[in-house]
Amino acid sequence: MIDTGKAFCTANKQFMNGIRDLAQYSCKDELVETNLSKFSDTLQEMINYHNILFDQIQRSIKTQLQTFVKEDIRKFKDAKKQFEKVSEEKENALVKNAQVQRNKQHEVEEATNILTATRKCFRHIALDYVLQINVLQSKRRAEILKSMLSFMYAHLAFFHQGYDLFSELEPYMKELGAKLDQLAVDAAKEKRDMEQKHSTIQQKAALQDYSSDDTKLEYNVDAANGIVMEGYLFKRASNAFKTWNRKKPDHIRRWFSIQNNQLVYQKKFKDNPTVVVEDLRLCTVKHCEDIERRFCFEVVSPTKSCMLQADSEKLRQAWIKAVQTSIATAYREKGDESEKQEKKSSPSTGSLESGSETKEKLLKGESALQRVQCIPGNAACCDCGLADPRWASINLGITLCIECSGIHRSLGVHFSKVRSLTLDSWEPELLKLMCELGNDVINRIYEAKLEKVGVKKPQSGSQRQEKEAYIRAKYVERKFVEKQAASVPLPEPGTKVLPPSQEEKRHSGPEKSLLAGEQGAASPKVRSSDSGIQPSSDDSREHLASTISANSLYEPEGDKQESPVFCDSKQPSPGLRLYRAAFEKNLPQMAEALAHGAEVNWVNVEENKATPLIQAVRGGSLVTCEFLLQNGANVNIRDMKGRGPLHHATVLGHTGQVCLFLKRGANQHATDEDGKDPLSIAVEAANADIVTLLRLARMNEEMRESEGLYGQPGDEIYQDIFRDFSQMASNNPEKLNRFQQSDSKKS
Incomplete structure (x- = not known):
């Protein structure tokens, strides 16, 4: 019964999963999805109750009675064997005592003594055996009734739970029943309306001289999706025989479309389109009346021609007019604009081709590991010092051993995002981020006060609890971060730090006039750098005297104002420091600002x-x-x-x-x-x-x-x-x- 019940629960769970899948497939129908989800949740609860019932049955009957059979009855069987053995010995003593001759006094005394001892042992064993029988009989009654009582209570609890569950569901079911009655009325009304519309359309179609396949006769040159016209056409093969393939007409009926001054077709909806004509401006279109098939037209380009067949004369005229209109529209475009677009689109295509030629797979495995471990301090775990770490925190820019990475993962992704240096794929920008920071940079920030507070950094052999407490204090509570941070930013690797006097006068951003190519005579000497456009050394005093707002990129030159963001401040807020460092491309200073609580x-x-x-x-x-x-x-x-x-x-x-x-x-x-x-x-x-x-x-x-x-x-x-x-x-x-x-x- 228990095995069959478990099989029932398994089948019921499969049915419930099917209901849930059906609810997901009906995601656009709120009524169906909501009710199916509600019913599947109820069925899941019933499955849980069934599992609880069978578990209780197993404990109440199977386990309890098996204990009675294996232990109590086994002890009784042992006592029975001992009783039978003593009984046999007593019978043997009686027989021997009867066989002794009267004149052999010595044998008579010996047989009498053995019989007396055997009877005494028999009485003792018999009493124990009777006791075992009585105890077993009484325990048998209690065990059976106790098991059945527990069995019945399990069913009582099961049906109570089911009753309570469906009592809560009953109002919901009644409400759904009322909705279904209304849906039936609405469906009947909708059916009548559709039948009436269908009859009206049939009457109109009978009065019009349209082919049943003329699905789209109009075209739109200014369509939002760029498709001027689309529909099915027959295409003659382009091989030497120029056949229409009559045996398999479905092989040459394709879905054609005119889009972006090109004629393309697809075999199926999801297939990539095949370009028939690259540029319609170089083509002509004409009727074909000298072949055996009707409704044919030909699109001729400088390199090839394409013979096409529509389903009706009106569709042929529509396609020819659409091609002609597309050609005319393309020629009406301004020559200089098209030339400019061609010049700018060709390098773009070239960039894609060159990118594909020099394309490399995402850095993975040992290559990412080697590059990241080359950064100073990254050859050992940032938190415990274990050599050859194989994990990293990508938002902190540090390397970790597997145990510390597990602790970092438990902190949550808002504190640390852990990734494997050997098992995961690495995007190039993420790998460069890891190479810009490193364990030495981050530890200078997050362990600045470690010696002052007197905390000992855990070693690779330390207990996990000690490491976890240290990592949480370091990154979550930030107990070792220097509270009074210096205003001078941390140097970016490979960057020369300016003196304070020059740092205060750093240019805040490139000017819009320089970016748009409209620079006048007021700033004749300009050179480009990694962080923007900066004036040459001859005019540095004049240009750096006033700081230019970064928003001047999008403002007229007459509206430019001095930026208060980059003014001198002895102790700027962490958010302001992050704001400045982001423009200056200084990742260590950005990490320091975040460590000091910058939003x-x-x-x-x-x-x-x-x-x-x-x-x-x-x-x-x-x-x-x-x-x-x-x-x-x-x-x-x-x-x-x-x-x-x-x-x-x-x-x-x-x-x-x-x-x-x-x-x-x-x-x-x-x-x-x-x-x-x-x-x-x-x-x-x-x-x-x-x-x-x-x-x-x-x-x-x-x-x-x-x-x-x-x-x-x-x-x-x-x-x-x-x-x-x-x-x-x-x-x-x-x-x-x-x-x-x-x-x-x-x-």
Whole structure:
């Protein structure tokens, strides 16, 4: 019974899982999804009650009675064997006593003594045996009744639980029954309406001279999706025989479309389109009346011709007119604009091709391990000093042993994000982030007061409790961070630190006039650097005397104001320090600001509510953006002008940052105060790479929504293209800076 009950629970659970799957498939129907989910939860509770019932049955009957059989009855059987043995000995003594001869006095006494002793032992064993029988009989009655009583109580509890469960569900079921009655009425009414509409459509179709297959006769040159016209056409084979393949007509009936001045077709809906004509401006279209088939037309290009057949004469006329209109529309475009677009699109294509040629797989395994361990201090665990660490905290930029990594993982991802250096894949920007920080840099920040407070750092052989307490005090409570932080930033590896007098006068950002190629005679000597445009040494005093606001990138020159953010401050707030360091691309100082409690989404109200992430974009560093994102920066927070990090990266032409933000879930549909989204800004700037990325991301998003692939990254082609851009942005950024370079040359 118990085995059958467990099989019943297993089958019932499979049925319940089927109900839940059906609820998920009905996600667009709220009534069905809600009720099926409710019923599946109730069935799950009943399955739990059944499991509890069978467990109690096993304990009350099977286990209890098996104990009685194996222990008590076994003892009784042992006593019975002993009684039977003594009984046999007594019988033997009686027989021997009867056989002794009277004249043998010695044998008579011996037989009498043996019989007396045997009888005495028999009486004793017999009493014990009777006692065992009585005890067993009484215990048998108690055990059986006790087991059955427990069995019945288990059923009583089971049915009480089921009754209570369905008592709570009963009002819900009655409400659903009322809704179903109304649904039946609505369905009958809808059926009548549909039948009436169907009859009306049939009457209209009978009066019109349209072919049943004329599904789309109109075309739209200005369609939002770029498709002027689409539909099924027969295509003649392009081989030497020029056949129509009559035996398998389905092989040559394809779904054609005119889009982006190209004629393409697909075999199936999800197949990649095949381009028939690259550029319709170089083609002509004509009727074909000299062949045996009807409704044919031919599209002729300089290299080949394509014979097509429509399903009716009206469809043929519509297709011919659509092709002619597309050709005329393409020619009406301004010649200089098309030439400019071709010049800018060809390098973009070249960048993709070169990226694919030099494409490398994501750094994984030993390569990532070797590169990260080369950083000073990374050859040993940051917290316990164990050699050859194989794990890392990507938001802190440190290496860890496996035991410390487990402790870091228990802190939560808002404190530490753990990843394997040998088992996980590493994106190039993340690997560069690890190489910018390291154990020595982070320990100088998080262990600054370690000697002052007198705490001993745990060793590799220390107990786990000791390591856990130390790591929690170090990163969560931050007990060893120097509270009174110096205003002088920590030096970035390989960076020369300016004296305080010069550091106070550092330029805050590039000017809009220089970025747009509109520099006048007021600043004739300008040179570019990693962090922006800085004046030459001859005019340094004049240019550095007044600090330029970072928002001047988007303001008219007459509206530029001095930025209060970069003024001298002996003890700036942690948020302000993070804000400054983000622009200056100083990751150690950013890590120090976060250690002192800086809010990663800190808003500078005096700088149009810009965030550190926006400042990182202006600074032009991809690694700085990645560091902030790994530490919880919101990629969709916008400033007062409605521009988020993606807007700013698009305006500045930072292709690598655009790629990074799109991968991190940036909303590219958001518009600024001028009503422009990033795509429209990129199109106006004729930045082909960014336009490509934004359009690919938008197409991928639409595809995932249409196919219900929520929470999934998209198809492999989309991921490969973004991987190529990430590789170029991290390893060959000069290939993505051609637009800024061309603007600088113009200026």
